[in-house]
Amino acid sequence: MTTPRFVSTSPARLSYTQTSPVPKSLGKDCGRVPAFPARPRGLSLRLRSSPVMAAAAGVGGNGSPAAPVDSTGSSRIGEVKRVTKETNVHVKINLDGTGVADCSTGIPFLDHMLDQLASHGLFDVYVKATGDTHIDDHHSNEDIALAIGTALLQSLGDRKGINRFGHFTAPLDEAAVEVILDLSGRPHLSCGLDIPTQRVGTYDTQLVEHFFQSLVNTSGMTLHIRQLAGKNSHHIIEACFKAFARALRQATEYDLRRHGTVPSSKGVLSRS
Numbered sequence: 001m002t003t004p005r006f007v008s009t010s011p012a013r014l015s016y017t018q019t020s021p022v023p024k025s026l027g028k029d030c031g032r033v034p035a036f037p038a039r040p041r042g043l044s045l046r047l048r049s050s051p052v053m054a055a056a057a058g059v060g061g062n063g064s065p066a067a068p069v070d071s072t073g074s075s076r077i078g079e080v081k082r083v084t085k086e087t088n089v090h091v092k093i094n095l096d097g098t099g100v101a102d103c104s105t106g107i108p109f110l111d112h113m114l115d116q117l118a119s120h121g122l123f124d125v126y127v128k129a130t131g132d133t134h135i136d137d138h139h140s141n142e143d144i145a146l147a148i149g150t151a152l153l154q155s156l157g158d159r160k161g162i163n164r165f166g167h168f169t170a171p172l173d174e175a176a177v178e179v180i181l182d183l184s185g186r187p188h189l190s191c192g193l194d195i196p197t198q199r200v201g202t203y204d205t206q207l208v209e210h211f212f213q214s215l216v217n218t219s220g221m222t223l224h225i226r227q228l229a230g231k232n233s234h235h236i237i238e239a240c241f242k243a244f245a246r247a248l249r250q251a252t253e254y255d256l257r258r259h260g261t262v263p264s265s266k267g268v269l270s271r272s
């Protein structure tokens with residue numbers, strides 16, 4: 001079965017702000033605008049849509065009310081390219097997507113879980129990664145989660161008008177997992193999973209908590225995961241990702257009664 005390509009719903013043109021020298025290693029990506037535009041390090045990429053395209057977009061693709069049109073008309077898309085000696089990761093996330101997943105991480109079970117994130121969050125999730133999986137999946141798992149967290153941080157922008165909180169409990173047969181999250185800007189993870197086997201397929205089940213810890217650290221999210229029931233490791237992890245996807249969808253959707261204001265009594269939601 002072929003997976004449809006990531007579809008970006010609205011960006012009409014791209015502009016780079018804050019000029020700085022482009023690293024030579026990334027230079028070849030900077031002279032053109034491919035389907036997934038490279039984000040050179042040190043540059044801030046702004047995706048803008050025209051008023052016509054914003055109107056055509058109508059109701060938000062994630063089932064939320066249409067995004068309030070802000071002064072910048074920014075799309076809620078985050079993109080990260082992360083290259084180290086251990087891994088090469090490219091992530092793109094559209095919060096207002098339609099559930100399209102295009103994920104190839106080198107870790108088959110993680111591909112399956114990221115498909116859950118897209119499908120149940122109604123996000124468009126693009127992840128391409130290569131890494132030192134000949135050692136084990138640790139570095140790839142961690143760096144992909146770090147990049148997804150950074151992409152979420154970017155896509156959320158100033159977090160104006162969103163619900164901020166999300167809470168969902170997902171069952172999968174005998175398993176049930178509850179996820180509570182707050183897009184507070186403050187990284188915190190409490191992970192109460194009790195996974196009975198060391199591996200699912202080739203995937204080390206210790207890496208589930210490490211995935212969420214890494215994602216929390218870069219996104220600035222408070223995340224509580226609680227396992228209510230479960231005996232089968234695959235079921236427990238999949239229920240966890242499904243609950244996370246739905247809770248994140250809820251938190252990122254718009255609360256129309258907020259009229260585009262920041263959902264904080266402090267007036268600011270940031271990581272600082």
Ligand SMILES: [Mn+2]
Nearest residue numbers: 138139142210
């Ligand atoms: Mn690590």
